[in-house]
Amino acid sequence: MELLKNNSNGLQPILKYVKKSSFSSLLLFFSAFSALVLANTPANVYIEAILYKTIGFTIGNFELYKNTQLWINDGLMSIFFFVIGLELKREIKAGQLSNLKNIIMPMVAAIGGMVLPALIYYLFNYQESAESLNGWGIPMATDIAFALGVLYLLGPKVPIQLKVFLTALAIIDDIGAVLVVAIFYTSEISVFNLAVALVFLGFLFLLSKLGVRNVLVFAVIGIIGVWLPFLLSGIHATIAAVLVAFAIPATRAIDKEKYLEDLKQLMAQFKKAKKSEKEIYLLSPKEEAIIGEIQRISYDSISPLQRLERNMHGLVLFVVMPIFALANAGVEIESDWAKMISSPVSLGIIVGLMVGKLIGIFGLSMLGLKLGWYKMPENLNTQMVLGASFLAAIGFTMALFINSLAFENHIYLEQAKMGILSASFISGWLGYFIIKKAIAHRCSFDSGDHLEVKEGVST
Structure with a gap:
């Protein structure tokens, strides 16, 4: 089973x-x-x-x-x-x-x-x-x-x-x-544009190897540095x-074991956090901060x-x-x-x-x-x-x-x-x-x- x-x-x-x-x-x-x-x-x-x-x-x-x-x-x-x-x-x-x-x-x-x-x-x-x-x-x-x-x-x-x-x-x-x-x-190939695209593509692989995970960085370099030169190259x-x-x-920036450990600690902190006076409607600043941190580590765990x-x-x-x-x-x-x-x-x-x-x-x-x-x-x-x-x-x-x-x-x-x-x-x-x-x-x-x-x- x-x-x-x-x-x-x-x-x-x-x-x-x-x-x-x-x-x-x-x-x-x-x-x-x-x-x-x-x-x-x-x-x-x-x-x-x-x-x-x-x-x-x-x-x-x-x-x-x-x-x-x-x-x-x-x-x-x-x-x-x-x-x-x-x-x-x-x-x-x-x-x-x-x-x-x-x-x-x-x-x-x-x-x-x-x-x-x-x-x-x-x-x-x-x-x-x-x-x-x-x-x-x-x-x-x-x-x-x-x-x-x-x-x-x-x-x-x-x-x-x-x-x-x-x-x-x-x-x-x-x-x-x-x-x-x-x-x-493909049509006739422009070696210069193809070379430019490959240089930027190599840079993206380097960023990935170095642990950069900002999708926006990959999007900007990917479109301007790789996709556009490819379009102009003939390929x-x-x-x-x-x-x-x-x-x-x-x-992942955070592996499964680290994520579970951090989540356990944050949940314990959330239970102990001072509650808001209007608890039924609002979270206290401390509770908000803890939930924000849970969201961050959850994002980094994917x-x-x-x-x-x-x-x-x-x-x-x-x-x-x-x-x-x-x-x-x-x-x-x-x-x-x-x-x-x-x-x-x-x-x-x-x-x-x-x-x-x-x-x-x-x-x-x-x-x-x-x-x-x-x-x-x-x-x-x-x-x-x-x-x-x-x-x-x-x-x-x-x-x-x-x-x-x-x-x-x-x-x-x-x-x-x-x-x-x-x-x-x-x-x-x-x-x-x-x-x-x-x-x-x-x-x-x-x-x-x-x-x-x-x-x-x-x-």
Whole structure:
């Protein structure tokens, strides 16, 4: 029982994220649907005017101007990538990715789920233009919030091991996506700006090593010293957000033992403190000071990494991602929509996500089991892994983001959006029904076993 309790505590960050993802996935779906509807109404003219409006600033001889959509994709999405970086660091330090046994199966699945979709896309587009080939990174992506949101809709009977498997798979997939963006989706590199960014990034790691925990210091240096030079260097600025996240301290100023000792002393002082004359309404100055000290040590007993991750999840799930969806998910469906969805770009993405993820994740997972690389996690079965493979084919947010980097041609952009939205919608429903059936079958099987045992005992 104690072991189960400890395991549950270790999985709290994942459980909290899954619960948040349930509503956020509905909000994300609503944002994407709204963008799709608005793109096919007269309102689209005004939306495009807003998205392509140039915004920026000038300081002396320095100027920086981008349209609204690029500020969303380069700036607002950096917050999304920053939180991904925080999650990765936590998982590597003390989460599911810290134990090799926990990550072998998801790692094999994630690698297969990235390589196969990219290869399928290439096969559909190798005879097309050079620009159409740029979209090979689009079907590699998995939208963790959407995938976990669909999983949460299935209710409490979903095994925690399935949530852990899908989360670990998606996190490893995120690492791959970040590397793909950093290496392949960059323009000409400015060595000077990149050098400036790396110097400031090194300074942030030094501050972390020296015990500096003021988040504002990391924010100012991270934005001005790292993110902005990255933006000017040609390497996508969202990569800077991931790197800055890894510089955020994961250690606490006050450890657990010291915190408990100080808290015990402060509680004893609070009991002895002189009470206010109006005790029912007010605290005495001494009591106020003690409570203030309890708040301070409580704040210092949580690492900056955990505080930021907890506080920024809501911002990302309920603000950043819906705004991104509104700005990027709109597709103008014209009379030749059938031609659009049957184009090599769109088909490459649809088949890449739905078939590539299925073969890559489910196929390689089963192969690894057969070869004895790992064992099937407790409470999971083949059908659940099959369903998770389809949920991992929901590429929505990251796929749309890579699409915005891959293409400049408006036709390719629209074709890719059609492919992403179609594959994500179909895969989400397939994954939902497959896992729902697997859970119902397991519950029915467990009930049958239980009944048989009871009858055996009674006779």
